[in-house]
Amino acid sequence: MANPERQCCACRQVHPKGELLRFVLGPNRLPVLDLRDKLPGRGAYLCPRRACIRKGLQPKGVPRALEAKPPEQSAEELRIEALDGLERLLREQLGHAHRFGAVVWGSDRVTDALSAGQADWVLIAVDAAQRTVTDMCSRAGGDRVFRAPAKSELGGVLGPAEVGVATVTHPRMADKIQALAVRWNRLREENGDGQG
Template identity: 35%
Template sequence: MASNEPLEAERRCILTRASGPRAELIRLALGPAGEVAADLGEKLPGRGAWVSADRALIETAMARGQLQGALVRALKQSPVRVSETLADDIARGLEKRILDQLGLCTRAGLLVWGHERISDALGKGRVVLLLHAADAGEDGSGKLEMKRRAACPDSQSRVLPFDRGTLSVALGRGNVVSAAIVDAGAAARVRAALARWVAYQGLDARSADGPGMTGMEDEAPTAVAGGVDERHETRLI
């Protein structure tokens, strides 16, 4: 019996020719003067082409002139201008999308910050996702992690790729070191944005060691059928 659920539209990378879900690729939009820009929101008008969300792949293709050639063929226009900072522009754009999601959570009242407020939310079993700035001290974040495991065993946690200063500005609050999301849908959107950034940077979700990031994984994650139970992990995304 055929399923009535819509299938996610796939896109093909112009570099590898491999197809995949849109979340694993990045749209490059063609501007009116032949310039190409990353369209992370997939809303820019005009023709576009798709590349895998893989920084190393993009940088290598740019260095060899392969990206420009692939764009000319895909977009059927010449010349096509590709900025030398395209790879960095994509990284900054993906980071901004993480921060934008956190800002939306704050404005919707779905994010809690401050050690005491987070502890209270944990005690009430409300926390779905616990977040720590990249420069969070092990003492404070460690205490919150202990309480999270005990009070919210189905929750998850992540170390963000931002320091407390960047996080504080994004949330419009002073000195935010850790934050907690108390809504499942909002937490899923933040996790997805973080996962896309990690994949683009080529980092391992468990052991990536980015600037200012330190490992905070549990000693013995619980194995489950089909993978690893993430409920008790603090992962670097």
Template identity: 30%
Template sequence: MPLWMTISMKRTVTSTAKPGRGAGFSTSSGRSALRTCVGCRQTYPQWQLIRIVCAPTGHLMVDPQGKLPGRGAHLCPRRPCADRALKGTLLREALRQEVISVPLDELVAAMARTLMARAIACIHMARKAGRAVSGYTQVTRALDKELAACLLIAEDGAPERRQTYTTRCQKRRIPCRSFLTKTQLGALVGRDECSAIAILDTHLAERLMCYLEGMSRLAER
């Protein structure tokens, strides 16, 4: 995995959201299976949670794809939930076996990497389906015509360009977040650099914004 794909826990994130356009962590289920977070006991769509399993050695580990065999427990991407699950017997009870715990920071970092990978996968899927646009002209057109379901802005973009994007999103109440650098965003769309990517698919945008919100929540102390 490239180094830039390992999550920076100090990443700056800005957001504007339009109700119903999937800007954050939600208890709405749609057609997704529901699971309960062992930390807060709240129920969420399964895709919003992170599955924890017990390795053959007895150590706790994150199941990024949610497909490892055996019993699993689910956590929502919030540091307090991970902390609560590790300190008590919640994970042992959910997994129905004795477990060897891991440091909180290690678990949180693994959860953040999982969300980062999911977010990047959403961008790849949108691009493959022709539902992602980049470049100033195409992005501003998508925003002005309200075709964009969400917008990702490079963290190191020119301040005036970032402000232009943010203002357009705020005016139209389109979810907008700072994410990665121009070079890193460019690599996702086959360009040397990219200042912004607009996702046109509502379903993928909802998931992408939720994963980025989860990363932000995990970074909170």
């Protein structure tokens, strides 16, 4: 499957496009964060890391790549905006996949989906028990496990009161949700409450 790569305007490393923050030129020649990857025009990309956001908002980074003015937000404001926006999109896209019948939840059913090759990553609520995390990391592989909003929030999207573990079985939806989860996890790890 095509997985285009883009260069971060700050550290100059190349990463899959879906794992980077995309900016486009917006109104008043200001850069706009495009979390849905939908806005038209040339994009400029940054790693979802505090250091790259800080450096990338300097005139030589995103503003120069887009011929834009420097953004009005600080790097930290932008990081929080991206974190909140990605969390909202993660819930929205999970809800969409759920209505499509493409979300499986609960440790046993997620394990079955992994074994059957119907899924290849796992979302685990940030407040799930550590043994759940350890268990899922051994089943899916540590780099295939992503933290997700709290159990009650996943439950709010999927129906039961609380959901600790979930995955998505529709390949295209799974890719989209995984890309949101990767960015959300990287940004969140630097909040100080992440799993490092």
